[in-house]
Amino acid sequence: MNKQDKIKEAQIQLDNREHYRPLTTPMAEDTHRRVQQLTNELYDGNYIDEITKKWLYQTPNPPRILIFYTLTKIHKPTPVGRPIISGCDGPTEKLSSFIDKLLQPIAQKQQSYIKDTTDFINFLEKT
Helix, strand or coil, X not given: CCHHHHHHHHHHHHCCCCCCCCCCCCCHHHHHHXXXXXXXXHHXXXXXXXXXXXXXXXXXXXXXCCEEEXXXXXXXXXXXXXXXXXXXXXXXXHHHHHHHHHHHHHHHCCCCCCCCHHHHHHHHHHC
16 A cells, blocks of 8 residues: 555544544643643652652653554455554653553452463363
């Protein structure tokens, strides 16, 4: 897929109002303020310590605006782009990572937990 076709495909996806809606104002700075407010509430309620609070505050200010791009599904008869939104250095990156660290031990204890592709294949062979 050439560059112009990729741009056209991405624009078609972004114009789909069922999945994407235009914003009247950018969200990054508002989301950044809300994450800082939540971080302060967690700290004030003694749910996190000073070190965790400082780590959660390490988002660039102003935060990086998220980037939309597509990865082309080349195995399809008609190439189509899978939408990706990169949250690197975005306003929720640190908070998402923190929550993931909290939830991983719980998720791994579930009967339905599958670690990776090899684990899934081993599960299928046993079943």
